[in-house]
Amino acid sequence: MTLIWIIAIFFAGGLLCWAAQFVNRVLIKWIALIAAVANLALVGAAYAEYRNGSAPGDWLIDYTVNWIPSFAIKFHIALDGLSLVLLLLTAFLGVLAVLCSWKEIKERVGFYYFNLLWTLAGITGVFVAMDLFLFYFFWEVMIVPMYFLIAIWGDSNRRYASYKFFIFTQAGGLLMLVSILALFFINHANTGNYTFDFFELQNITLSVAEGRWIMLGFLVAFVIKLPAVPFHSWLPDAHSEAPTAGSLILAGLLLKTGAYGIMRFVITLFPQNSAEIAQWAMLVGVIGIIYGAMLAFAQNDLKRFIAYTSVSHMGFILLGVYSFREMAFDGVVMQMLTHGISTGALFAMAGMIKERLHTREMGNMGGLWTGMPLMGGLALLFAMASLGLPMMGNFIAEFLILVGAYEVNPTLTIIASIGLVFAALYSLRMMQRVFFGPRTTPDRHPEPFLRQGELREGSAHSASAVYDLSAREFTILISLSVAIVILGLFPQPVLDSVNTVVQSLIQKNTP
């Protein structure tokens, strides 16, 4: 029941927020915060239960109820170790996303939190849905509100970015739908049994050609979301135009749904076909690592910079998953978590800087450390995390992936490790341009990011109103830093919880 509560709280919280708009505007934020915190507590409780070992079997929670019986569609949600750690991430970043938006959002607040919470509900659903139709349903539920988040509260180029985001993901999603339907009918032809249930479909036998096409349908949807290189072009636009919380959720959670989908569905349902394309997938991953890093290095826009680092980091996921090694799988899960946290933190900081300077141009920043020593220190921490310094979680993740992949394909792995060097380059360059160097007081610029007739806080006084972190901002960043350090020092609990999942993946994928 916990899972249903989590999803229901997000949905209901969203509706309440929208309704509260007509009653009391202060109430809205608190409703959203309470909903997010309540869910964090619920997921935390589930995790504690899991750690105590009181949960039986692989599946901690398994709940099924008929939904559309004439299509054999069931509302089937279940929770295992992998889903659990991702739910923890979702709930955690959910709270932070609400906190991030506390002051940034000034118009249509109720509708904003409605969309925010519904996106989170969709993501939660994606992580726990075990009925393929339900999975598709949540997959779509997550992108429609995200579209609104970008399109209404985004920056100047928000319309273009939101369109691009939506059409890319929608096209991928529909291809996945075709694949799901194909599985449904092939399974019926084989067994005479109509079902969308993931557990039952796992036993399906497909001819090689069938499997290949059906797998591609799934894979395209997931690599668009991930994103892997030829499909990544929506990401920089969407990330940089979205409001802070939007970027946080996009980078922290939405990208993970792609990685999750590959792990959960693609390599589980199509082990043979996955093995077929493994080398190509690893190659695409490595291209993503290098290409993303190079583009990140060349960016002047802070948020676009972070977006491209995401492309680079997500390349590791493909590399790791398709090497089919235990270590690499562990690394992939770690990468999902740590990337969510570190990139989320970077986006949060970019948002905070933008609130102060009203710009994302790194050229207009510089020497911010003197004005904001606290933020500077924390930014340095996350820049180090992003470049893979030991003691931060990202190091563990990328190290595990590289070690795992090396056995399979040394050449690609070596090229991928060069990506780490690039990561050091771009991260340090970013630190240098934003926080170090002479203090450049930005011009009293025309505020290009404000819409007509809209006044934001701080715009009335001088644009160089650089002030250090407020208590709320400090809370956000410090909790993220604690999380990333803990993951770096004690990754074992995470690895323990996904152990059974990884083992079964290994079993499926070793011929």
Place this chain on the structure above:
Amino acid sequence: MNALVLSAIWGVIMMFSGIITSRLKVVRVVAVLGIIVLLLSTIMELNGTKFFGFNLNGMLVFDTFSLLFNSVIFFCVLIYFLLSGKDIEKVGMNVPDYYALLFFVLAGVTMASSFNTLLMLFLGIEIISIPLYILTGSDKRNLKSNEASLKYFLMGSFSTGLMLMGIALIYGAKASFNLDVIGGTTTELTPMVSAGLLLLLFSMAFKVSAAPFHFWTPDVYDGAPGVFTSFMATIVKAAAFIAFIRLFRGGFTEVHAKWQLIVAIITAATLFIGNITAVFQQSVKRMLAYSSISQAGFMMFAIVSLGDAALEGLLYYAAAYCLATIGVFAILVRMKDYTYDGFNGMGKHHPAIAAANTVFMLSLAGIPATAGFMAKFYMLSVAINAGKLLWLVIIGILCAAVSVYYYFRVIQAMYFKDGEKQEIETGPGFKLLLGITAGFIIFLGIFPQWLIEKLYFFL
């Protein structure tokens, strides 16, 4: 049977209501009353109560499928009258006549959905078409409306000619108009039968505005008064589809494999042309005309696959599509500016209407949790189940992704662009009804079982 007789009678009543009273409100109430009577009588017939016991010699068969379709359609017309009734009154002077013509169309719809001989098909389609020619030109002082009417008339009679020709050829080959006889004896295609089949196919494709017989649609839909466009694009189109599938299921199931490819190509072309052209429209009304073509493309999936599930799917699709489109048009006809810019800032000035319109657009675009998604899902699943047509499904999917662009453009205009406040005449009743329609669409999207069970129960 109940509905056929009653709708014809009610058409006459509507004509005379104009003589008895000059108060438009009374006329409207009588019309709404009429549609409620039609709806109830159809539901009663579903449960076995027949008012009229004529011997039809098997020319019309009121089976559960046609009755179910009729009740869905009458329900949609009820919503249509309630939402757009006031706008019908603004078209011109002869309001009672418009209502009368609409009821005559409904008589045609009941015939077209329950025919069992080709003659009744012809009659049904003609009874639908002729009042529509008049309604299209009902805005007499508007040049575009006149042009549309003439165009529709010429093209429509041409396609009816094709249909008659096809019927004649089939009759020549089978010596019968009866669908059962034709279906029972058509096991292979002789030249005469195939010529007849093709002519019927083309004329039906014309009526449902499938490519390449769609050219009349944008002009006619654009030129006709908005309220009647709404009626044509929904009720009439759905009826034409039911006639289409009835004709081909009844008559040519045995040779399905032989004509399937042609229909599949027509479907692909319809999807492609409808969606791509819709992207480039500047007027929302014209966009909706092309959108109706692309939606027709999806409904064509039912004809392509022709199974039992296809029947259900077509019913579900018709309901989902009609509700959403009627809703959108109800809003559109009350606006002065039919371009996308006309929608600018609606989210701010008319939040309730904008929210409902968003639901309609999402449903048309086929986003989950709306009825439109389940409808598309139905169609895709019947096509995949039919096998061999994966290429068509992929084209359908890609076109659905394209359609997101133009439907979301309206949403974007409403919420993300600032605009002058447009005067839209709305009362609380109108808003409430829009809200109910939108709610119903979401309900059907989340609990499709409700309607499907109804279908199963009767089918």
